[in-house]
Amino acid sequence: MPGDTLPVDLNAAQREAVKYLNGPCLVLAGAGSGKTRVITQKIAYLLRECGYSGRHIVALTFTNKAAKEMSERIRSLVDTRLARGLTVCTFHSLGVRFLREEAEQINLKPQFSIFDATDALAIIQELLATTDKARLRAVQQTISLWKNAMLGPDEAAQRALTPSDEEAARVYRSYEATLNAYQAVDFDDLVRLPVRLLEQNTAVRERWQQRVQYLLVDEYQDTNECQYRLVQLLTGDRAQFTAVGDDDQAIYAWRGATVENLAKLTTDYANLKLIKLEQNYRSVQRILSAANSVISHNPNLFNKRLWSEHGAGESIGVKAIDSDEAEAEWVGLSISGQRFDRRAEWRDFAVLYRSNQQARVLEQALRNLRIPYTVSGGQSFFDKAEIRDVLAYLRLLVNEADDPSFIRAVTTPRRGVGQGTLKTLGQFAATHGISLFEAVFQIGMTEQLAPRQLEPLETFGAFINRIQARAQKDGPDSSAEILDELISAIGYERHLYDTLDERQAQARWQNVLDLLAWLKRKAQEDSLTVIDLVQHVALVSMLERHDEADPDAVKLSTLHASKGLEYPHVFLVGVEEGLLPHMGREDDEQVLAADANMLAARVQEERRLMYVGITRAQRTLTLSWCKRRRRAREDVVREPSRFISEMGLASPVDASPDPQANYSPKERLSALKSLLQKT
Ligand SMILES: Nc1ncnc2c1ncn2[C@@H]1O[C@H](COP(=O)(O)OP(=O)(O)OP(=O)(O)O)[C@@H](O)[C@H]1O
Numbered sequence: 001m002p003g004d005t006l007p008v009d010l011n012a013a014q015r016e017a018v019k020y021l022n023g024p025c026l027v028l029a030g031a032g033s034g035k036t037r038v039i040t041q042k043i044a045y046l047l048r049e050c051g052y053s054g055r056h057i058v059a060l061t062f063t064n065k066a067a068k069e070m071s072e073r074i075r076s077l078v079d080t081r082l083a084r085g086l087t088v089c090t091f092h093s094l095g096v097r098f099l100r101e102e103a104e105q106i107n108l109k110p111q112f113s114i115f116d117a118t119d120a121l122a123i124i125q126e127l128l129a130t131t132d133k134a135r136l137r138a139v140q141q142t143i144s145l146w147k148n149a150m151l152g153p154d155e156a157a158q159r160a161l162t163p164s165d166e167e168a169a170r171v172y173r174s175y176e177a178t179l180n181a182y183q184a185v186d187f188d189d190l191v192r193l194p195v196r197l198l199e200q201n202t203a204v205r206e207r208w209q210q211r212v213q214y215l216l217v218d219e220y221q222d223t224n225e226c227q228y229r230l231v232q233l234l235t236g237d238r239a240q241f242t243a244v245g246d247d248d249q250a251i252y253a254w255r256g257a258t259v260e261n262l263a264k265l266t267t268d269y270a271n272l273k274l275i276k277l278e279q280n281y282r283s284v285q286r287i288l289s290a291a292n293s294v295i296s297h298n299p300n301l302f303n304k305r306l307w308s309e310h311g312a313g314e315s316i317g318v319k320a321i322d323s324d325e326a327e328a329e330w331v332g333l334s335i336s337g338q339r340f341d342r343r344a345e346w347r348d349f350a351v352l353y354r355s356n357q358q359a360r361v362l363e364q365a366l367r368n369l370r371i372p373y374t375v376s377g378g379q380s381f382f383d384k385a386e387i388r389d390v391l392a393y394l395r396l397l398v399n400e401a402d403d404p405s406f407i408r409a410v411t412t413p414r415r416g417v418g419q420g421t422l423k424t425l426g427q428f429a430a431t432h433g434i435s436l437f438e439a440v441f442q443i444g445m446t447e448q449l450a451p452r453q454l455e456p457l458e459t460f461g462a463f464i465n466r467i468q469a470r471a472q473k474d475g476p477d478s479s480a481e482i483l484d485e486l487i488s489a490i491g492y493e494r495h496l497y498d499t500l501d502e503r504q505a506q507a508r509w510q511n512v513l514d515l516l517a518w519l520k521r522k523a524q525e526d527s528l529t530v531i532d533l534v535q536h537v538a539l540v541s542m543l544e545r546h547d548e549a550d551p552d553a554v555k556l557s558t559l560h561a562s563k564g565l566e567y568p569h570v571f572l573v574g575v576e577e578g579l580l581p582h583m584g585r586e587d588d589e590q591v592l593a594a595d596a597n598m599l600a601a602r603v604q605e606e607r608r609l610m611y612v613g614i615t616r617a618q619r620t621l622t623l624s625w626c627k628r629r630r631r632a633r634e635d636v637v638r639e640p641s642r643f644i645s646e647m648g649l650a651s652p653v654d655a656s657p658d659p660q661a662n663y664s665p666k667e668r669l670s671a672l673k674s675l676l677q678k679t
């Protein structure tokens with residue numbers, strides 16, 4: 001029998017959740033109630049007390065960062081030896097591992113490429129032959145929703161009712177064929193393909209069910225249909241799993257996630273153990289009350305109310321400011337002042353916002369004030385041109401069939417391969433059903449290209465082959481060396497200085513160096529070969545930036561990316577109608593205005609996002625909204641968000657928690673001076 005050496009810092013309900021092993025278990029509870037803690041402690045319990053081997057436990061988190069934090073936490077709780085083989089990762093990373101092992105079963109090479117949203121959009125653009133961004137994105141979104149609902153091109157075509165869905169269904173078919181030709185999968189496939197294989201192939205299913213003896217899922221409310229199926233298939237009839245979630249924090253409906261998955265568990269598993277947690281360990285009571293008050297305006301599936309022993313805390317501040325620039329500066333000054341007054345660290349502060357576009361002014365203001373900061377959830381580092389350039393080479397090394405990477409690599413830096421050459425090469429490849437890279441070695445025999453066209457192609461081919469041979473032969477120890485060799489052989493630094501002004505070239509080269517340093521560190525830490533690295537990178541680019549180290553810096557983050565995290569002091573900026581709740585672009589606004597149900601659903605999802613934001617705060621929360629904001633080069637008049645009045649604050653407008661926060665810079669400076677004199 002397992003002993004009872006659970007740590008004392010679990011309450012009765014948490015303990016029950018940790019120790020429950022008689023089948024499926026759902027922990028349903030509000031923010032900060034220790035759901036994630038239940039998962040970590042349960043893994044430790046399984047390893048230490050119940051004789052589970054790490055190899056048989058899989059824990060799924062929502063982001064790579066959350067996975068990393070969870071692994072570290074577990075390693076601090078149990079002996080490294082015990083945790084060996086343990087899998088803590090995102091659904092998508094698990095999908096990559098699965099597909100690499102099972103690739104042959106679905107006619108995929110284990111070195112398949114993973115296409116991110118930008119790659120996918122480029123393919124759709126080519127197929128649709130339009131540059132209308134809104135239309136492209138709509139098609140992409142529709143395909144993605146179909147994939148997540150496990151609908152293939154045929155089924156999609158059958159169900160398509162509107163002309164735009166019919167168009168999307170046509171594109172879907174060619175899109176699949178294109179991915180196939182490139183030996184590539186997109187993000188949705190990382191879950192969809194494993195599900196399909198597990199459903200169709202009994203031997204594979206039994207093997208995986210043997211392997212996954214206990215499964216844990218964090219942030220369960222944001223799983224989609226496909227992810228739900230994966231959980232079911234991996235755990236089989238034994239259904240040994242624990243899912244934790246909070247329906248009030250479901251913020252990914254727009255990506256096909258469905259909170260109904262929570263309710264569905266209760267119907268699919270008659271023996272489901274449902275555990276609720278009610279004590280919040282994160283925030284002071286005022287913050288919790290505000291969160292409870294806002295979310296009570298939504299209809300919900302499960303009723304829950306949180307309480308905290310942390311005391312009332314300071315009152316929540318709401319600041320109205322003239323413009324977004326003034327708001328950013330005010331936030332920066334307040335943080336500096338509070339850091340001093342509260343003897344806090346920079347890392348104790350987070351600034352959260354609804355939309356990525358808000359980051360730019362905030363970054364500018366913090367830079368001006370010399371406040372260190374990191375940004376997460378922003379425009380991905382991996383979307384920068386220089387990063388995509390370098391990664392194209394790596395992707396091509398790993399998967400020769402990746403034509404988009406071939407084109408990018410062979411033309412950057414310029415090496416005398418022009419559009420005409422590429423076109424001839426493309427036609428040759430298409431006629432023979434081979435990749436562009438293969439075509440390089442075969443087209444020479446046909447005299448379709450002049451010698452001066454052929455020569456740079458062949459040189460390029462030989463160069464890639466040479467490095468490829470090393471990458472395939474050498475183990476993780478050589479990853480760093482191979483990377484260095486590749487970058488210097490490409491001559492990328494010189495290319496940047498040749499094509500850009502010095503300042504830009506310098507900035508971009510620095511990004512490349514950062515990428516290399518990060519790749520090398522990853523290779524070393526996790527003992528990854530160049531091939532492993534490339535697939536790893538594709539996943540990181542999905543949600544988060546490469547901010548793995550935790551420097552003492554203020555955290556700037558979108559609300560979406562702040563999920564699951566906590567900070568002593570939170571500034572929630574831009575709390576305005578139109579921005580939070582977000583109504584999207586103008587065309588979106590019109591669509592919403594015409595459809596009451598859609599509008600209501602949107603506002604509810606935005607309200608949950610507001611709830612997520614409020615509940616990130618441990619000790620203080622300050623909101624701000626701007627009377628005017630720049631929108632597409634125009635100043636637009638704004639109103640405070642309805643969510644502010646829904647918080648039920650005593651005197652909502654301009655009630656600042658910290659009287660000093662209302663000081664002008666000059667006043668603040670003198671306040672600081674006087675404080676300095678006193679101490
Ligand atoms: N029993 C406990 N005793 C003391 N502290 C606890 C306890 N349970 C959780 N905590 C702490 O409370 C905070 C919130 O816990 P955790 O992050 O696990 O909550 P959560 O329910 O996952 O929140 P979210 O919904 O935001 O993801 C953490 O700092 C955690 O260490």
Ligand SMILES: [Mg+2]
Pocket residue numbers: 035036037218564
């Ligand atoms: Mg959590």
